Amino acid sequence: MTERGKATGKVIPFTPREKPKLKKLPYTDPAIKQLRREREKQQQEMLVRSKVVKNVGIFICLCLVVYLIKTFS
Secondary structure, three states: OOOOOOOOOOOOOOOOOOOOOOOOOOOOOHHHHHHHHHHHHHHHHHHHHHHHHHHHHHHHHHHHHHHHHHHHO
């Protein structure tokens, strides 16, 4: 241990009614982090899938309309 005269560093005074100056990082379990990542990834995949299905449906409808217009013209 260093003696009091030789100690260096910044001392943060403790005042109970003030907001703390140091940030407290919330601890999250690694397993919970992994589950959250997987859930977010699944949500992103579902959004992409629904957009793709919607766009493919629109494309097929347009192709059908163009085909019907060509056959009856």
